[in-house]
Amino acid sequence: MSVVEKAILKLFQRYEVGPAEMLFVDFRECRLSATDFSMGMSRLIDKGLVVKERPSQAYSLTRAGYKISR
Numbered sequence: 630m631s632v633v634e635k636a637i638l639k640l641f642q643r644y645e646v647g648p649a650e651m652l653f654v655d656f657r658e659c660r661l662s663a664t665d666f667s668m669g670m671s672r673l674i675d676k677g678l679v680v681k682e683r684p685s686q687a688y689s690l691t692r693a694g695y696k697i698s699r
Contacts, residue, residue, distance in 0.1 A: 630697075633669035636661060638678075638698040641690055648695040651687050 636659045646652045656666035670688065673679040678694030681687075690698060 631669065631672070633659075633661060633665050634673055637666070637669050637673060638694070641694070642698045646690060646695075648690055648692045651682050651684075651689045653684070653686050654688055655686065 637654075640654060640659050641652060644652055654670075656663050659666060661669070670679065670681075673694065674681060677691055678697060680689050680691060682689055
């Protein structure tokens with residue numbers, strides 16, 4: 630797992646987000662560039678760890694993503 634992916638997952642952990650709970654994410658909270666954030670989040674989605682939700686900037690963890698983020 631990349632440093633960028635770990636930084637994104639730490640954000641979910643910081644806010645104590647559980648599986649299927651939605652988090653509105655601002656890439657600046659991860660201290661990442663918009664490009665790094667987008668690429669990292671896409672990889673997490675492709676790995677089945679995060680789900681993109683309907684509202685803009687909203688994401689949720691899958692059970693696997695939650696387990697890894699702990």
